[in-house]
Amino acid sequence: MSYKLLKFIILSRFSKQLLALMLVLMVYALFISFETGSTTSTSIYYYYGPAFVAFFLILPILSGGIAVMKSDRDFLFTLPIKRSDLAFSLFVVQLLSFGLIIIYVLAYSFSSLKPVFVYALIDFAALILVITSLGPITYSLKIQWRILLAIVLAIWPLSVFVGFPFSPAAIYSGHPLYADITSIILAVITVPLAFRSLSRVDLDMMKTFTRYSSGQVRHVRRFSGMSPNGAIFAENFFVVEISGRMNSMGGGGSYRSGRFRLWKGVLVTAVLAAVYYYMFTYRLTMSLHTQEMAVLIISIYSIIFVMFTTMGILGNERLWLGFMTRNPTRYLRDILVAKSLSMATLLSPLAVANFLIAYHGNEQALNFGLLLLVAIPSLIIIVVFMSAFLYPFQIKEDLMMPGQFNLRQMGTLLPALPVWFLVALSFGVLEAGLTLAAIIITLLTSVIMAGIALAMIYSKSMGQKLIDKLVTVGFV
Amino acid sequence: MTVPAPTNRTGMSMSFLNPAQSVTEFKLESWMESERMEKSLVPPSIELNNISKSYGNVQALKGLSFRLEPGERCALLGPNGAGKTTTLKILVGLLTPNSGEAKIGNYSPSSEDARRIMGYLPDDASPYRSFSVRENMEYIGALRGVEDVSDRVDRLLDLLQLREYEKAKVGRLSRGNVQKLALSLAIIHEPLALLLDEPLNYLDIPTQETVIDQLKNLNSTLLVSTHIMEVATRLTERVVMISHGSVVWSGTLNDLKKLGKDGEPVEKIVARMLTDVL
Known part of the structure; x- marks a missing residue:
């Protein structure tokens, strides 16, 4: 693996100061989550947890895309770089952009998950990989497919409210094992797809760009x-x-x-x-x-x-x-x-x-x-x-x-x-x-x-x- | 006759006064020029007087001064980083100079009066991307207060061969068609003062000819910033050459040609002059 490429891709997308701040925020979130006692009302996280899992699953689908710049398309993608190295580097950038967001927001809920701590760690690790992968997988899909997928992935975590145990957010409803199984299966499916998509990002981007920009305005607005x-x-x-x-x-x-x-x-x-x-x-x-x-x-x-x-x-x-x-x-x-x-x-x-x-x-x-x-x-x-x-x-x-x-x-x-x-x-x-x-x-x-x-x-x-x-x- | 009081509308500065001219005569003259411009559609003069502009520690313009007479067509030439784009941005009121004064006729460039009569095309112009071609033209036409927007849009669509892309989103257009649309947005209100930054970029040869004819037929004072001498010679009759933010030479194209040896291309003359300055 080319560490130079990884370093270049990360530093061309994130300033060093921002990376340092992200590290501080993450350490702080984890520290607070481990240090906080379990006195916090678990009922808060019963609602808060699945709602935010749903939100972070649909965010990369509807808005995220991939962190590729015009200069990548014009220069980087034309260089003789191993595709697997390129895919890995871009995956790390996606992880920093989207995947880790869940730690800042949901780490605080660990206080209510201490009895099932190991399960929670596994669930969160798998969810981070899933959220990271969703952007690369879905950015080239047509908008109708993305909306459909977003709806499904919004309903799935929220299904714990009606007692459905096989949900990535079931960790909050007392089904840690089922939550882990669901999240791991999701990760096993999505991560390889994300790597496949990132390794051919130049081709997919052009295809997506052509489709995205080929539209005609159906109802022309008149200002006359x-x-x-x-x-x-x-x-x-x-x-x-x-x-x-x-x-x-x-x-x-x-x-x-x-x-x-x-x-x-x-x-x-x-x-x-x-x-x-x-x-x-x-x-x-x-x-x-x-x-x-x-x-x-x-x-x-x-x-x-x-x-x-x-x-x-x-x-x-x-x-x-x-x-x-x-x-x-x-x-x-x-x-x-x-x-x-x-x-x-x-x-x-x-x-x-x-x-x-x-x-x-x-x-x-x-x-x-x-x-x-x-x-x-x-x-x-x-x-x-x-x-x-x-x-x-x-x-x-x-x-x-x-x-x-x-x-x-x-x-x-x-x-x-x-x-x-x-x-x-x-x-x-x-x-x-x-x-x-x-x-x-x-x-x-x-x-x-x-x-x-x-x-x-x-x-x-x-x-x-x-x-x-x-x-x-x-x-x- | 009652002479109107000096108005903010004209934004006239006393620094342009001829010492022999009385203040009353000056006010009368400015007021009459404003009235002529608005009522009988006389193109305005364009004037920069001792303009300086810095971006942080970088001085883009250093005491830049030149003037275009009403209806004159002039090319602004200069090497990369000479300050051409900054000059245009000051003239259209998007940038404020650190010192000195810019005027479009008797108006300050940022005044509504100046904006009403001005058209501007920046380098690498990008219209509203989420709009269609027609929506862009109608929206800007309406904002400009053009009365017969729809007819005007139809004429421009046909003139610039954009009719087939009327409903297309700007994101779909080729760079050449984007440039055609951008040009049409700059002239949709038939401006009396037109400032263009590389207007023929990306255009195919037939469209270049159409645009040159159209621009020559406009009743406006024209300032064209360009790197390409061909554009300058086809569109204008005078050249202002700037380097490092100051005017290094100004004169007619004939004067410029006379500076060279017999048969020497004008590009070579300009290149030599700018190299000497650099």
Whole structure:
């Protein structure tokens, strides 16, 4: 095996500082997990564990792809390198990008798995290999197949909630042996397939690229007759774009994006809101604590969803086009306001459902409603500004990794922290029975976040600095 | 006659005043030029005065000054790293200079008035990738406030042989067709000032001829940044040569040819001049 190749491939994708930080985070997560006593409520992990296993299984399928750069396609893949060495090196990069993510997030659940510790280690090791392999296996599949596979792999871990033992997440439902068997079988199937895919990555990439870019737009959107503001609103309010470019450090992998019309999205959220309202009001016989956990998990998913919607906002913009049609800071403000309002509209049915649930006496729902309606739309603006200053990237090639993962990318996650903190704090306060305090905390955080977002978009000097930054780093 | 007060709209700087000119005369003249530009579609002048721009420790432009008269067509020549792209980005208002002043007519490049009359094509231009060809053209046309967007788009689709790709996503297009689309986006609003960075890159020969004819017929002041002398000679009548961020020579193409020996290709003359500077 060529260690030089391995070193080159890792260091061309990860900065040394980031690798050091990943090591520190992993050691910390493992240390905490082994040192924490088993006093933590196991019921938390009963929900938390399978939900996150499901999430991390579908993440590489829907968004990950493989960590290949344009320079690889143009130069590295043309060199006379042993295919097995290339595949191994790329597999290690996938492991660092996606596979290890499960350690940061789920290592804390080890405290509840101490009685079945060896089983848990085996299960986690196998799951890491499976998650690592899913990106290389699925990136060249058609979107329909990827969605189907993602659905299956989302349902499988969640099946423990209905008592199904042969699930990769069954370790959390008291079936450690079955969990190990399932995860090992999955790993035995997926790892060789991943190596096969990575050893012929150049051919598969071209095939995928040709298929990906061969599409025609079925319904051409018309802007004729619209005013300039109408066109901006039509593009940025009435159409929602989800961009997939994510790894454990908040950026990376290849890039994909999908768009849907706002009214279709609202239709979906309205149905979800109706189901959600019905379940929480009439159906759920869970304890209050369990309901809170469910809402907490939904909150975390919502924030992750927001991070996905913000990635492409500036990455897909073109300075020489939209920004040239009016004052650039004004254009930036106009598109961000439209996108923020679009997100608020998309989430409004869920927010209304939460307000109604709160009206029926379940106070934590009020927090969640405010989070959806105020904090998350504000978060979009803050994340766009932060990521533009810390790690701006413009999408010029589909399915390619735009650049090296580095420590600065971590900063793009920072704006989400106050929201997560808000969620955790308000739930903690609620558990302590201080409903009014929780509401005040939520209201204050929402107002502060909205204030920061407004200050950002209305500050001409900040807008100009952002645009200067984009031009300087090579945005076209 | 009431003379309008000095407006922010024009962004006029006093540094351009002719000492013999009174302030009132100057304001009147600027106001009249603005009115002429907006109402009778007269192309504006393009002017850079003592512009300096640094990126960290790297000085890209050092006291760069030149002027294009209204309707003039000029090529901006220079070796790699001379500062051509930075110059264009300052002129279109995407970069702010550290010192000095740029003007499009009487307007500051970042003003809405300047943007309304300006068209810009960057090097390696990439339109919105998730849009189709038509969506790109209609969206930018609408943002530009073009009244008959649909008709204008149809004309450009036919002119640049893009009709068969009308519904194709930009990601599907060949590099040449992307360049055709990019050119059409730069001229969709029939700009009075047009700044182009390597406009004929990737284009096949028949399309190059169509584009050259189209650009020559536009009623606009034209600044073309290029490495290729053929592009300069076909599209423009004057050359500004820059190196290390400063103008090293400026004059007409005929003046440039006179600098060489009999029958010496103009490329050789330019190469010699730039090598001497380097």
